[in-house]
Amino acid sequence: MITRLQPIGLLIGRVVLGVVFIAHGWQKFNVNGMEATAQGFEGLGIPAPTLSAYFTVGAEILGGSLLIVGALLPLAGLWLASVMLGAMYFVHPLSGAFFSQEGGYEYVLLLAALSIAIGFSGGGALAVDSLWLNKVGDKKAEEPARVESVA
Template identity: 50%
Template sequence: MNKSDTIRDTAALIGRIGVGAVFVAHGWQKVSEWGMDGTAAAFEGMGIPAPALSAWFAALVELIGGTLLIVGAGLPFVGVLLAIPVLGALFLVHLPNGLLGEGGYELVLVLAVSAIALGFNGGRFSVDHLIRGKRSEPARI
């Protein structure tokens, strides 16, 4: 592993930790602060379809998926899975409010694209790399 590989992989690890922590915090907020009934009621008020099911889906994906993103396990599946609830929030809730300002979609957009990018480019400092070893490295020409 050369120096630029180490820097790239360290940057991916830092990104996974930061983005994963935000997902975990949002999932934990749904479960512990609002409670699942409160989250479902909030989702219903925002017009989200199947609010109880959507609340559980979002909370579990954010908690479990965020944790898996941090440790780098199940990539890229986890990255795509994490993007689903935030893209739903973008299109169903935030889009009419514009990019910036109260209720804007800047955060959910950044979370969705970051989850996908890190899911497909999680770096070597990950559980996936430990399991797959050298087979997961791209071929060098």
């Protein structure tokens, strides 16, 4: 029973996490604007604030989209986790509070861990990665075995 439900559980996890990341990226890109986001990053002491802003927004929007469709999951997971670990270092340091309502690192730690977990989960049967890998596996299974002669 669990095996049959696993693809649905992974799909729900991928979609929800992807939507959260896309919403945060869209807020930085469209609502606040990239210039304001870069200025905010500069005020937080984040190095190369403009480059960091584009890296972050790219990770959140593109990485979140990749999570939703289940494509390039390990790369998307690492990209998103790196952004969250950067947020934990620069914005929500471990030396501060734990709970997010107190400005702590709880939320960004959770997002980083979920990004890694889903990124390396394989995404389930309903992920593009799995569908593509299954097709590659099917093609390899159809190929006749080569017999090499020993001279």
